[in-house]
Amino acid sequence: MNTTQNLLNSFLIIYFYKIENELNTTKNGLETIKFQSEEANTDEHLKKYFQEFLLKHNDLSDVKLKKLSVKIDSEEHTIDIENLQSYKIINVLLPEQLSVEQKKSITESKKSVYTSPDLYLKITDGTNIYFESVELKSTKENNIPGSSVQQVSPFEWVIFVKRDNEKVLVTTGFYINSITEKLPFPDRSPRPQIGFKTLLEWNKKYRKVENEVLTIENITEINNNKIKLLTDWQDFLATEWLEIIKSEESRNSEKWFNNAIRKFALKFLDYTDKLTESDKQNLKSNLTKLIK
Structure with a gap:
């Protein structure tokens, strides 16, 4: 990653930390936002709220930090906040x-069919212009279906809003850190589950402030496990289904399809019991060949 990209990412890390704290420690009007539009959960009003809020709180001039430290496994990089004040x-x-050109750029960055970001930030460092897409998620509980696997950008920024009758809480971070590592049975395109609490707990564990230094820690192994869920979700589901078959007892509140998986396994075992060793090898080879 080049120096320019490092500076932009550093600015965004500090910036989203700043607005999260601002929203959670001051009266901001979030509790008055209408979260549905004409019976559909489009978050239209929430998008407009954050459009205004981010433009009003658009720099680091009021941040009470001196340094940012980013740890990636055993490596650590530190930058003075003073070097980010021009952003x-x-x-x-x-x-x-969004313009046609911007939509094209978003499509190329996601390597998928075009999907509109909830918010698209235009950022300057005083000389250059950058764009950053932001996902906006809201929930009354905790876990919700995320975007489909083809649309997920693991290191896209997300603003996650949790609302109840008493208060509204906000947490921010990379989309990957909100993924719960649960993949509900797909009726169409798989949508890995994301959770407000998952992102909140990640921030508590890997994002700390001490002596006016904000430290962010990234563990490659954790990221890779979640990226595998996105890139090979079929294998992820197959492994989960195998555990269902191997389990010696059912659990409370099981998924509706667990018994269907068990019944399929019984039929498959009955079928393979009648096959010769040669037939079993042919079946295995054919299944392997058909996997795309």
Whole structure:
């Protein structure tokens, strides 16, 4: 990663930490936001709220930190916050405000069909212009279905809002750190589960402030396990289903399809019991060949 990208990422780490704290420690009006639009959970009003909020709180001028330390496994990189003071968010675009060129750029960055980001940040360092997409998620409980595996950008920023009758809480971070490592049975394109609490707990464990230094720790192994869920979700589900078959007792509140998996396993065992060793090898070879 080049120096320019490092500086931009450092700015965003500090920036999202800043707005999270601002939102959770001050009266901000989030509790008055209408979270549904015409019976559909589109978060339309929430997007407009954050469009205004991010433009109003668009730099690091009021951040009470001196340094950022980023740890990646055994490596550590430190930067003075003073070196990030030239960065500023100069526009926040909603999906309907994106140009054709911007949509094309987003598609290329995600390597998938075009999907509109909830918010699209236009950032300057005083000389150059950068763009950053942001996912906006909200929930009344904790876990919700995330984006489909084809659309997920693991290191895209997410603002996660949890609301109940008493208060509204906000946590921010990389999308990957909100993934719970649970993949509900897919009815169409798989949508790995994400959780407000998952991101909140990641921040508590791997994001700390001490002596005016914000330290972020990234563990490659943890990231790789979640990325595997996104890149080889079929293997992830197959492993989970195998554990269901191997289990010697059922659990409370089981998924509706667990018994269907057990019944399939019984049928498959009955079928393979009648096969010769040669037939079993042919079946295994054919199944392997058909996997795409």
